[in-house]
Amino acid sequence: MVHQDVxxxxxxxxxxxxxxGILARLGDGPATxxxxxxxxxxxxxxxxxxxxxxxxxxxVITTKVGRSRQCRLGTERLDExxxxxxxxxxxxxxxxxxxxxxxxxxKGQNNDE
Amino acid sequence: xxNDTDTLSLTMSxxxxxxxxxxxxxxxxxxxxxxxxxxxxxxxxxVEIDVxxxxxxxxxxxxxxxxxxxxxxxQVFREIDRPHRLVTTSTGSTPDGMTMTxxxxxxxxxxxxxxxxxxxxxxxxxxxxxxxxxxxxxxxxFDRIEAYLAR
Numbered sequence: 001m002v003h004q005d006v007x008x009x010x011x012x013x014x015x016x017x018x019x020x021g022i023l024a025r026l027g028d029g030p031a032t033x034x035x036x037x038x039x040x041x042x043x044x045x046x047x048x049x050x051x052x053x054x055x056x057x058x059x060v061i062t063t064k065v066g067r068s069r070q071c072r073l074g075t076e077r078l079d080e081x082x083x084x085x086x087x088x089x090x091x092x093x094x095x096x097x098x099x100x101x102x103x104x105x106x107k108g109q110n111n112d113e
Numbered sequence: 114x115x116n117d118t119d120t121l122s123l124t125m126s127x128x129x130x131x132x133x134x135x136x137x138x139x140x141x142x143x144x145x146x147x148x149x150x151x152x153x154x155x156x157x158x159x160v161e162i163d164v165x166x167x168x169x170x171x172x173x174x175x176x177x178x179x180x181x182x183x184x185x186x187x188q189v190f191r192e193i194d195r196p197h198r199l200v201t202t203s204t205g206s207t208p209d210g211m212t213m214t215x216x217x218x219x220x221x222x223x224x225x226x227x228x229x230x231x232x233x234x235x236x237x238x239x240x241x242x243x244x245x246x247x248x249x250x251x252x253x254x255f256d257r258i259e260a261y262l263a264r
Binding site: 084085087088089091092093094095096097098099100101102103104105106107 | 123125127129130131135136139140145148149150151152153184186205207211213215230232234237
């Protein structure tokens with residue numbers, strides 16, 4: 001199951017506060033590895049390792065620009081995970097709304113009799 | 114979404130205008146489900162529901178705008194305590210072939226002349242993910258969720 005593997009990797013990559021911080025920062029726009037390292041106090045090498053985990057999980061896309069590496073969000077994989085939650089939220093809303101409408105209708109009919 | 118400690122979960126409650134027995138039966142009966150599942154749909158779509166209400170039995174719901182875009186949810190009944198509680202394992206499949214298995218627990222409590230129905234779905238893979246989404250107002254992702262829910 002390819003999709004489950006992808007999800008597992010996405011969730012594993014997210015199970016680290018430094019990496020979630022990187023994603024939050026990239027939510028504001030692309031940044032170089034140097035720019036990402038600066039506020040964390042980490043070395044470029046240390047930060048590059050985290051970026052690589054995110055890149056393997058498909059959450060970040062990097063491109064070489066001159067001597068530095070530019071990073072941006074690759075959100076397709078994360079969207080996949082979020083789709084499940086929103087899908088089920090929509091399903092339950094549909095079920096509860098439908099059940100409520102049905103029971104209200106039934107109650108009205110019984111009262112009319 | 115609520116504060117489960119070790120798993121990503123979804124909880125929703127609704128006050129319904131009938132006794133727990135009536136709500137439980139309306140919720141689990143295949144013929145009744147077919148009526149209420151699409152009762153509020155403004156555009157005609159596909160709704161197919163099969164129910165084998167016994168422990169180990171399956172309930173399959175298929176729904177979508179057309180045959181090519183069907184979502185399928187198969188639930189296996191784990192615990193049936195009419196009219197108080199229902200526990201199932203749910204496997205959902207999207208039209209593009211993604212699948213995921215989670216656990217669903219539903220309680221039906223007599224409340225204020227009606228029933229408070231509470232659904233908890235748990236087992237989404239990771240608590241950090243939930244915290245990430247609740248703590249960071251990640252504009253792009255939330256916009257997409259909104260668009261997804263609105264479509």
